[in-house]
Amino acid sequence: MAKIVYRRHDRNEMPLMPPEKRKKTFDEYALGFPVNVAIDEAYRCILCKKAPCIPVCPAELDIPKWIEQIQKENMVEAYRIIRDKSPFGAVCGRVCPQERQCESNCVLMFKDNGLSVAIGALERFAADTVRISGLPFEEEKAPETGKKVAVLGAGPAGLSAAYFLAKRGHKVVIYEALAESGGVMRYGIPPARLDRKALDFEIELIEKLGVEIKTDHVVGQTITYGDLKDEYDAIFIGVGSGRGKTIGVPGEGLIGVYTAIEFLTRINLYEAFKFPEEADTPIPRGKKVVVVGGGFTAVDCLITSLRLDNETHLVYRRTRETSSARDEEWDHVAEEGAILHWLTQPVEIIGNEKGEVVGIKCIKMELVPDEKGGRPRPKPVPNSEHIIECDIVVQAVGQGPNPLAYQDIPNLKIDKWQNLSTVDSRYRTNVEGVFAGGDVVNGGDTVVRAIRHGRDAAEAIDEYLKTGKWEYEEE
Numbered sequence: 001m002a003k004i005v006y007r008r009h010d011r012n013e014m015p016l017m018p019p020e021k022r023k024k025t026f027d028e029y030a031l032g033f034p035v036n037v038a039i040d041e042a043y044r045c046i047l048c049k050k051a052p053c054i055p056v057c058p059a060e061l062d063i064p065k066w067i068e069q070i071q072k073e074n075m076v077e078a079y080r081i082i083r084d085k086s087p088f089g090a091v092c093g094r095v096c097p098q099e100r101q102c103e104s105n106c107v108l109m110f111k112d113n114g115l116s117v118a119i120g121a122l123e124r125f126a127a128d129t130v131r132i133s134g135l136p137f138e139e140e141k142a143p144e145t146g147k148k149v150a151v152l153g154a155g156p157a158g159l160s161a162a163y164f165l166a167k168r169g170h171k172v173v174i175y176e177a178l179a180e181s182g183g184v185m186r187y188g189i190p191p192a193r194l195d196r197k198a199l200d201f202e203i204e205l206i207e208k209l210g211v212e213i214k215t216d217h218v219v220g221q222t223i224t225y226g227d228l229k230d231e232y233d234a235i236f237i238g239v240g241s242g243r244g245k246t247i248g249v250p251g252e253g254l255i256g257v258y259t260a261i262e263f264l265t266r267i268n269l270y271e272a273f274k275f276p277e278e279a280d281t282p283i284p285r286g287k288k289v290v291v292v293g294g295g296f297t298a299v300d301c302l303i304t305s306l307r308l309d310n311e312t313h314l315v316y317r318r319t320r321e322t323s324s325a326r327d328e329e330w331d332h333v334a335e336e337g338a339i340l341h342w343l344t345q346p347v348e349i350i351g352n353e354k355g356e357v358v359g360i361k362c363i364k365m366e367l368v369p370d371e372k373g374g375r376p377r378p379k380p381v382p383n384s385e386h387i388i389e390c391d392i393v394v395q396a397v398g399q400g401p402n403p404l405a406y407q408d409i410p411n412l413k414i415d416k417w418q419n420l421s422t423v424d425s426r427y428r429t430n431v432e433g434v435f436a437g438g439d440v441v442n443g444g445d446t447v448v449r450a451i452r453h454g455r456d457a458a459e460a461i462d463e464y465l466k467t468g469k470w471e472y473e474e475e
Helices: 035-042 062-070 075-083 089-095 119-133 156-167 194-210 225-231 260-270 296-304 328-337 447-467
Strands: 148-153 171-175 212-214 234-237 258-259 290-294 311-315 340-342 343-353 355-368 377-380 388-389 392-395 432-434
Touching: 035 062, 035 119, 062 075, 062 119, 075 089, 075 119, 089 119, 089 194, 089 447, 119 225, 148 156, 148 225, 156 447, 171 290, 194 212, 194 290, 225 234, 234 447, 258 260, 260 392, 290 296, 296 311, 296 328, 296 392, 311 343, 328 340, 328 392, 355 392, 432 447
Parallel strands: 148 171, 148 234, 171 212, 234 432, 258 392, 290 311, 290 392, 311 340
Antiparallel strands: 343 355, 355 377, 355 388
């Protein structure tokens, strides 16, 4: 007799740690679906034949196919289907802005009172179930080809490229400048949002395919392009954008001013929150902190600062609605006590006679329509200057390139921002055998887009290794 399932029309929401508890710990605060809730939510999916959620997923996961496996309580197969397109289901299930991607195009947005299937939570559930179960998870790979590929950078783009190349039978060695792999997934996203056990598990699965990761290897210093060219048949550059940008106002050189990358790396990579008992890197505690910015990185800085018992403010020149971060994340940091100053623009960082930060001078803004029909422009409100007292300013206004890894490649074409946006549609640079993808190409985007770059580049590299043909498409 067939199993009868009644499909609910309201959405199961992710259980969260209470605000007062979560702001006192770096443990992950989104707790994940229990098994019965995940299956219940999976049955809300009507398994569309031409699913509109697929094309708006940057990785183009076959979402109905793996959700159907959750309905059948086959979590291993669900995770295997996810990994056909992305090696980081546990990561993307946690950090992707699903409400602007797959979930925004779910047909239930028009059927169930605008309540889409919780695709991100289900993706996380499938991955976590496989990890926590302890069951062996083996992946097929093609026979060895004898070809070798060097990947520069162990972030989402580099690890994704390595994964798909290894599955095609190529030998892959990743060179990572930092002491641990993961790139922005490790040094940028706080453990409160991304459980390190989940990240480590997915990196270990990539290593199980034979990928070798060499940390503490700074390409351009400890190893050169010439060395790599002699040893490898192709090179993929996925070094990200590892240099923090500044806001460009007086006072940036004062003591207590950080870029977001510096601030987050101290916590996420060097565990400065354990200073001085278990870590050598100090970090401000019990201070007044102002974070400048309105994107995902700003939210990560707020989450981090709040857990250090800091009075934490956000300053952003636009509105919450026009910010790039997720609505639920603004709700979460507000619940934890963050003070959010919308339509506020910093104009100067103020210091004392010792060169220490004591405040940030700001001006109120208003949004005015763009004459060309684009995004509304922020415009200063006259006579609205004011000072927010603080000890620390964190500049979360984007990342810039760190071209050390590719500066010695002869005749390599780069753009005016030192990025490799000059790659063609197959992620080829103008130098034969050298490919690039991720933030080093687009200047900074989501983790899932970097994963997609790595996957598509791996396909192009595989084709090059098999055919030897090189046809860089000049713009």
